[in-house]
Amino acid sequence: MCGIGGILGVPLESARPAAQRMLAALRHRGPDGSGCVEIDDPAATAPPVVLVHTRLAILDLSSAAGQPMAYPDPDHASLWLTFNGEIYNYREIGVLTAAQAGLVPRTQSDSETILLAYRLWGEKWVEQLRGMFAFALVDTNRRCVWLARDRLGIKPLYVFRPACGGLLFASEVRALLAAGAELVPRRLSLAAVETFLAQGAVYGELSHVQGVEALEPATLWRCDWDGRLCHRRRYWSWPCSTLPPGASRQKVIPQLAQQLRETLQQHLLADVPVGVFLSGGIDSSALVTLASEISHQPIRTITIGFDQPEWDESTAAAKVAHHLGTQHHTIRLQGSDLLRDFPQVLAATDQPSVDGFNTYYVARAARQAGLTVALSGLGGDELFGGYATFRQLPRLVRWSGWFPLLHPYRNALRRLARWLHSRALLKAAELAVRPGGLSAFYLLRRELFLPLERRTLLPLPPSCDPSTGLYQPLPPPPACLDRFNQISYLEIHGYLRHMLLRDADVYSMVHGLEIRVPLLDHPLVELVATWPGRWKWSWHQPKQLLVQAVGSRFPSWILGSAKRGFTFPWPQWLRGPLRSLAQERLLQPRLWSNIGFSYHGIEQLWQRFGRGDPSVGGLHILALVILADVVQRQQLSLS
Numbered sequence: 001m002c003g004i005g006g007i008l009g010v011p012l013e014s015a016r017p018a019a020q021r022m023l024a025a026l027r028h029r030g031p032d033g034s035g036c037v038e039i040d041d042p043a044a045t046a047p048p049v050v051l052v053h054t055r056l057a058i059l060d061l062s063s064a065a066g067q068p069m070a071y072p073d074p075d076h077a078s079l080w081l082t083f084n085g086e087i088y089n090y091r092e093i094g095v096l097t098a099a100q101a102g103l104v105p106r107t108q109s110d111s112e113t114i115l116l117a118y119r120l121w122g123e124k125w126v127e128q129l130r131g132m133f134a135f136a137l138v139d140t141n142r143r144c145v146w147l148a149r150d151r152l153g154i155k156p157l158y159v160f161r162p163a164c165g166g167l168l169f170a171s172e173v174r175a176l177l178a179a180g181a182e183l184v185p186r187r188l189s190l191a192a193v194e195t196f197l198a199q200g201a202v203y204g205e206l207s208h209v210q211g212v213e214a215l216e217p218a219t220l221w222r223c224d225w226d227g228r229l230c231h232r233r234r235y236w237s238w239p240c241s242t243l244p245p246g247a248s249r250q251k252v253i254p255q256l257a258q259q260l261r262e263t264l265q266q267h268l269l270a271d272v273p274v275g276v277f278l279s280g281g282i283d284s285s286a287l288v289t290l291a292s293e294i295s296h297q298p299i300r301t302i303t304i305g306f307d308q309p310e311w312d313e314s315t316a317a318a319k320v321a322h323h324l325g326t327q328h329h330t331i332r333l334q335g336s337d338l339l340r341d342f343p344q345v346l347a348a349t350d351q352p353s354v355d356g357f358n359t360y361y362v363a364r365a366a367r368q369a370g371l372t373v374a375l376s377g378l379g380g381d382e383l384f385g386g387y388a389t390f391r392q393l394p395r396l397v398r399w400s401g402w403f404p405l406l407h408p409y410r411n412a413l414r415r416l417a418r419w420l421h422s423r424a425l426l427k428a429a430e431l432a433v434r435p436g437g438l439s440a441f442y443l444l445r446r447e448l449f450l451p452l453e454r455r456t457l458l459p460l461p462p463s464c465d466p467s468t469g470l471y472q473p474l475p476p477p478p479a480c481l482d483r484f485n486q487i488s489y490l491e492i493h494g495y496l497r498h499m500l501l502r503d504a505d506v507y508s509m510v511h512g513l514e515i516r517v518p519l520l521d522h523p524l525v526e527l528v529a530t531w532p533g534r535w536k537w538s539w540h541q542p543k544q545l546l547v548q549a550v551g552s553r554f555p556s557w558i559l560g561s562a563k564r565g566f567t568f569p570w571p572q573w574l575r576g577p578l579r580s581l582a583q584e585r586l587l588q589p590r591l592w593s594n595i596g597f598s599y600h601g602i603e604q605l606w607q608r609f610g611r612g613d614p615s616v617g618g619l620h621i622l623a624l625v626i627l628a629d630v631v632q633r634q635q636l637s638l639s
Contacts, residue, residue, distance in 0.1 A: 001514035002067065003029030004056040004082040004157075005175055007138050008145060008227030009166030010183065012038065015050050018179040019287040022170055023052040025178035029084075029171060029509040030054025032061075037068045039080055042140050046225040047166075049138055049145060055080045056512055058067040058270050058373060059090075065109035071119070078141050079118065080461075083111045084171055085133035086516065088266035091127060093117050099527040106272075118146075126220050127235050130266075130522065134215070136169060144230070145223045151236045151522045153217030153497045156505055160184050160212045169215075172350045172506065173207050177634055188595050188636040190461040193352075193627065197449040197457065200354040200623060201499035206471065208351050208630065217497070220594030236522070238489060239529050240480035249535040249545075255550040259524050264290045267518045272372035273302035277362060278328070280316030282386070282543050283377025285558055286550045287518060291375070292324045292552065299324070302366050302374070305332040305520030308569070320555045331365035333525045335568070338568065339577050346629045348510040354448070354623050356503030357568060363508040363515070372514065378500055379519035383528050383536035384546045385484065389445055389491065394483050396431075396441045406432035421614035426450060432591060434467045438483075439476060442490045445470045448619060484533020570618030574625075575610065582606075585628040592628075594637050 003026030007015040019036055027034065033055035038048040053067040070077035087093070090110035097103040097116040105112050110131070117125040118137060132154035137146040147169060159169045160176050162183045170176045176184050187210035196204040205213045215221065218236040223229055249265050268274055268291060276291055278284045291299045301321050305314030314330045321328035338361065345360045366374045381387050406413065410432040414516040417425030430450055432439055449457070451467060463471045475493055477486035501517075508515045518524070528536070531545075538544045547554055574582050588604050589599040602624060609616040630636070 001056045002084045003171045004084045005052040005170035007050045019050045021178040022175045022301040026054045030056050031512045032057040041225050051082045061110035065107045071115040079115050080138040083135035087131040089130040143225045147221040151218040152520050155214040158430045158618045186636050191463045194461050194464045194469045197454050202351050204500045214503045239526050263518045263521045267516050270373050275371040276375045276422040278303050278317045280313045283380030286322050289550050289554050299326045301326040302329045305330045307334045323555050329369040350506045352626045352630045356507045359507040363511045364515045367511045367513050375516050378517045383542040400436045403431045482533045574621050582625050585625045
């Protein structure tokens with residue numbers, strides 16, 4: 001896990017200082033080392049390619065595994081690499097390259113196997129990589145630069161094209177901004193802001209900075225030496241539900257069990273301390289159960305404990321840890337600790353999001369406990385049906401034929417919703433006017449500010465859908481999937497990809513912690529995604545298939561516990577100890593007018609929240625506080 005960046009096609013007198021500023025902005029992602037190289041154009045017709053890298057050492061802690069990495073060596077290099085992530089099958093690739101081409105790894109790092117795989121398989125090498133990754137590979141012989149991102153978008157990669165020509169890329173948006181306003185202007189994207197207001201995170205490939213976009217997951221770019229995109233291809237697609245003859249639910253449970261164990265074996269490999277986040281829920285308990293069976297040493301687990309019982313899971317987690325014999329750490333936090341650190345959490349934000357604060361504190365606790373790598377259960381809810389959306393969306397689809405009948409009563413519903421302070425009724429009124437379909441219902445289910453609420457704050461950006469607020473629709477689920485698997489697809493390509501994975505990366509790396517997500521290992525996803533939804537989900541027991549695959553050591557008493565999210569009491573805090581901070585961020589007429597917002601709308605919302613209006617939630621105010629802080633801290637404007 002590292003920070004990467006690079007500059008193509010920009011004159012060296014501008015690129016060199018810009019690269020050093022980018023390197024400094026990425027330092028928190030790689031406290032164990034850094035490097036910057038300038039790779040001359042073999043044809044001597046274009047500026048050098050500049051690569052930067054900051055290292056969090058996980059595999060092969062020696063300096064030989066540092067980056068940017070050259071092949072065969074820095075003095076006679078034809079290939080260069082800057083890489084962020086983990087390649088879990090690096091040992092298998094090393095064996096293959098040695099056997100088939102005599103390319104023997106010189107290090108014990110997974111980074112080097114990317115270069116060796118490219119030598120062996122050429123343009124098809126990225127399909128051989130198993131892991132989470134974002135990287136740039138420079139081939140001086142072909143005068144090209146490859147940019148790639150993993151299949152599910154676990155690791156980020158942002159790109160920007162300056163007006164003067166060329167291409168910049170980096171692991172974080174703020175690293176691109178650090179290159180300087182002459183290369184990356186500090187302009188706010190109102191289309192991205194609209195998606196943030198709608199969903200609580202920036203959706204789509206655009207970022208909140210105009211012109212900065214994310215490389216799509218499962219995508220490979222080939223650029224020339226000047227940074228022009230020559231070829232783009234998707235190297236992986238979502239599998240359809242296809243079953244061999246005679247397949248049954250009972251027959252696939254051992255198959256899933258074997259795949260889970262093989263995945264955990266690879267995700268536990270590291271030359272630094274590894275642990276597991278343990279919340280006492282099904283996903284994390286499943287990982288700890290399997291890891292404790294696989295590992296020859298006691299697994300280290302970590303839990304956050306809180307001073308407020310309604311969101312403290314430490315007792316349940318400690319019981320699971322005792323049952324499985326782990327080396328357990330509970331880091332106890334007081335509400336006062338969280339409030340004191342709130343400005344630092346805001347400062348850690350890259351793109352605005354309302355959901356990353358929990359990851360910030362859990363990652364910090366893991367680092368304080370001596371861990372460099374932590375395994376997370378992210379992906380379990382999406383693959384195995386842990387969310388309420390799996391119950392609610394099929395009902396909405398069944399009832400959707402009746403929603404147009406509500407159209408004449410939509411305004412009455414809205415008035416009743418405001419009188420009763422009911423967001424459920426407000427969303428019901430929205431059903432009367434919003435085009436139907438599973439994707440539309442999914443977005444409405446998670447929507448933060450509804451369309452009429454957004455229009456009191458910001459005029460509709462021309463490129464955005466007036467209902468959903470998105471400037472590009474979510475990718476539609478393949479028609480070959482059943483209803484459960486279509487919802488799973490939407491959760492993975494929506495909430496998980498744009499909020500959970502992005503926040504996990506940013507807020508863990510600010511503490512120099514690598515988060516691994518075994519349940520999103522692509523062979524496991526490919527396996528589970530092909531099975532019918534009825535095999536994976538039950539009204540009576542959540543994630544039944546996962547539990548049965550883990551086996552008898554799974555702590556079965558947790559199955560009767562209500563699902564809890566790791567949430568904070570934002571309404572109480574923002575009306576109480578965080579009130580002055582929120583007011584300072586929100587009551588700035590010039591700031592809001594400079595980015596096209598109605599200050600009157602902001603002021604009215606803050607006043608309604610202060611009066612205790614239940615239709616204005618803590619997350620509404622938090623979203624605006626975060627947006628104001630990002631705009632100020634990153635010095636963004638519309639000009």
